[in-house]
Amino acid sequence: MDNLKTYDMKAQEQIRLDVLKRSRLFGGLLPAELKDLIVYSTSVRYDKGASIFKEGDRADFFYAVQEGLVKLYKGTFSGKHFTFTVAGPSDTLNATAVSGDNYFMSAQALNEVVLLRIGRTPYLAFLSKHHTVALELIAMLARRLNRECDRVVGLLGEDVEHRLLISLFTLARKFGTSLSLTREELASCAGTTTETAIRVLSRLKKQGIISGTAERGGIIITDLTKLQKLVAENEGWI
Amino acid sequence: MDNLKTYDMKAQEQIRLDVLKRSRLFGGLLPAELKDLIVYSTSVRYDKGASIFKEGDRADFFYAVQEGLVKLYKGTFSGKHFTFTVAGPSDTLNATAVSGDNYFMSAQALNEVVLLRIGRTPYLAFLSKHHTVALELIAMLARRLNRECDRVVGLLGEDVEHRLLISLFTLARKFGTSLSLTREELASCAGTTTETAIRVLSRLKKQGIISGTAERGGIIITDLTKLQKLVAENEGWI
DNA sequence: CGCCTGATTGATAAGTATCAAGGTCGGTGG
DNA sequence: CCACCGACCTTGATACTTATCAATCAGGCG
Helix, strand or coil: CHHHHHHHHHHHHHHHHHHHHHCCCCCCCCHHHHHHHHCCEEEEEECCCCEEECCCCECCEEEEEEECCEEEEEECCCCCEEEEEEECCCCECCHHHHCCCECCCEEEECCCEEEEEEEHHHHHHHHHHCHHHHHHHHHHHHHHHHHHHHHHHHHHHCCHHHHHHHHHHHHHHHHCCEECCCHHHHHHHHCCCHHHHHHHHHHHHHCCCECCCCCCCCEEECCHHHHHHHHHHCCCCC | CHHHHHHHHHHHHHHHHHHHHHCCCCCCCCHHHHHHHHCCEEEEEECCCCEEECCCCECCEEEEEEECCEEEEEECCCCCEEEEEEECCCCECCHHHHCCCECCCEEEECCCEEEEEEEHHHHHHHHHHCHHHHHHHHHHHHHHHHHHHHHHHHHHHCCHHHHHHHHHHHHHHHHCCEECCCHHHHHHHHCCCHHHHHHHHHHHHHCCCECCCCCCCCEEECCHHHHHHHHHHCCCCC
16 A cells, blocks of 8 residues: 555655756756656646636746646736646646746646646756756746747737637647637637638638538637748748 | 046046946945946947847847936837836846846937947846846836736726836936837837827817927926826726 | 928727627536 | 436527728829
8 A cells, every 4th residue: 555655755756857858948858867857746627617827826836737628828818818828748837937936827727637736946956956957947038038029029920810810830740730729719819709710711711711610619620731831921030 | 548548447446337327226235336237338339220139139249328328128010019118217227137148129319329239248247246236137027017017907907098108207217308209119118009199199288288289209207297197097007 | 491300189990808698518406 | 226416518580889881082292
């Protein structure tokens, strides 16, 4: 019994180690080095729709996705919200919350989710010990900053239809052509309303780019090449 | 003659040292430490309207503002452009360009400008030598990322009038109530057109928040308190 | 003085949000 | 097993915000 438990622990730790090893932030480290960090990690489960943390909360934990999808978003005053990114396995949720004591976005489980969780203190201690991780963090931050600036320009310069195309293409590249997102969730990725997103999707269906109705709460992209062509049409490249 | 020249050099170096000392990135360092970096610095002058660097250029230099104002912006496909920030004395232009070999925004002199310039190589070498600077850089990046995300939400949730109010208030807090920006430049800070900016300004003039016509290419804020109240009205706080 | 840049105002049109009204599917409980 | 309920999807009509186009004005500078 005791043996079995120990074995389980080992297996769990191995899984979490793999998650970190595959992440961009820690990918450069040796497993041996990561072990120091894994000791402080736990796995936590969230039901579909559950809130993981909210903008403004004290950032007590660092998270990485083990299984499932997590939506990272910010709310607007008018009750709507904009989805900045959908995180999948081995994505970190808040690597950037290092400095700043509070989360600056909210995170919500899109389906049944398992997260790897590490306390703020051991996480920060580990960061300051490993120079290369700090450098990778700078690179990640710079990339994301760059991306958000592009998004600002995109919101001003492109019409809703094109923003939706970009969102679809980005999601497809990351998660494959079979997306389990509701129209509402897709809309919030492109910064528009559910109705407008639906109208655009209807048009795409007529052009044979996305499939019939897919199952409830899903979008299937049937012609990725054509989608890519449409995305590339109006811009240098994102 | 030779003495005078040496003296001049010293004075120039002292000025540049003050610029860096007052910057957020290097503010935590001792003058003695900064001297190692100053050695590699030069002062460069740009005329009003001159382009300092363009998005996509190889990032060969690090810049900080010594005198004058610099617009940091990105262009949209439709030829317009969005101004992310106006940098003043002791602001750094591209601290973030560390990782990534290219500038990801463009910079243009808003008036007669003097910049402190340091080659990429000595700048990077200095960074990797000074741990505290790297940490401050992470903090700066995180702050800016946060701000840009807020901007995304703002662009989606707030109407043009309010965005202009915010831009005005932000500029006033940084540069004082007498702004030398054309209506076009203000518009590009809020992501709108010149005409729309003018219409809003006309309304503000009627409410006594900004002054008569100011001089050509200028805006004078006469009632900062009222402006602040208007800004605070529609939102938690930016 | 005439040109050129920036400011101003008005009319118009386009793009989207908003409101309203079904329609469809799947799951749940009687 | 069936019926209902609720979540999601869909479509249409309308209104509003803001960009666009066009025209004029005002002041500085060569």
